[in-house]
Amino acid sequence: GAVVSQHPSRVICKSGTSVKIECRSLDFQATTMFWYRQFPKKSLMLMATSNEGSKATYEQGVEKDKFLINHASLTLSTLTVTSAHPEDSSFYICSVGPGNQPQHFGDGTRLSIL
Amino acid sequence: QKEVEQDPGPLSVPEGAIVSLNCTYSNSAFQYFMWYRQYSRKGPELLMYTYSSGNKEDGRFTAQVDKSSKYISLFIRDSQPSDSATYLCAMSAGYGGSQGNLIFGKGTKLSVKP
Numbered sequence: 001g002a003v004v005s006q007h008p009s010r011v012i013c014k015s016g017t018s019v020k021i022e023c024r025s026l027d028f029q030a031t032t033m034f035w036y037r038q039f040p041k042k043s044l045m046l047m048a049t050s051n052e053g054s055k056a057t058y059e060q061g062v063e064k065d066k067f068l069i070n071h072a073s074l075t076l077s078t079l080t081v082t083s084a085h086p087e088d089s090s091f092y093i094c095s096v097g098p099g100n101q102p103q104h105f106g107d108g109t110r111l112s113i114l
Numbered sequence: 115q116k117e118v119e120q121d122p123g124p125l126s127v128p129e130g131a132i133v134s135l136n137c138t139y140s141n142s143a144f145q146y147f148m149w150y151r152q153y154s155r156k157g158p159e160l161l162m163y164t165y166s167s168g169n170k171e172d173g174r175f176t177a178q179v180d181k182s183s184k185y186i187s188l189f190i191r192d193s194q195p196s197d198s199a200t201y202l203c204a205m206s207a208g209y210g211g212s213q214g215n216l217i218f219g220k221g222t223k224l225s226v227k228p
Binding site: 105 | 157204215
């Protein structure tokens with residue numbers, strides 16, 4: 001299966017800060033990557049689909065101007081949480097779905113906004 | 115009714131027990147079914163995936179899908195303390211790059227006591 005690296009693993013920052021999270025596909029050229037969010041005791045929820053070389057597709061209710069996604073290469077997608085507030089504190093996880101295989105996930109980024 | 119229902123537990127069993135984890139779903143379009151294991155503060159790790167109805171076995175793990183009942187199960191034989199984790203069921207109508215719309219259960223927290 002695909003190997004996915006996510007960085008950083010943990011971020012603690014003040015309200016109003018913008019935070020960038022990187023997701024790398026280490027052994028597969030991914031035209032598509034996925035970004036999920038997981039709140040405590042809740043399901044993983046798909047936020048957006050990142051498309052290499054084009055705009056991301058956002059799920060209903062996810063603010064595209066707040067969660068900026070860039071997929072500039074076949075191995076890297078970034079999620080930037082702009083002007084983060086305490087309610088944005090969550091566990092953000094990316095995944096890659098190579099070909100006809102199921103999705104493989106990174107280890108996630110735990111974001112805490114003070 | 116939520117699309118995917120999963121008992122959050124927690125479930126505590128003695129080492130060596132057989133563990134049964136289950137999910138029910140409402141969307142008859144789902145064809146691909148997955149089980150992920152998630153350790154604390156880590157991303158989900160793929161354990162099993164199946165297409166349509168039937169059984170699949172991999173070592174101590176057996177996945178069952180009953181599409182007529184909209185019910186899936188994961189069995190763990192000879193459970194070990196290292197199996198202690200949260201188990202997430204996930205399902206989708208599409209596969210690979212079209213699998214973005216992956217719907218997760220809330221996860222069942224399993225604890226295997228030595």
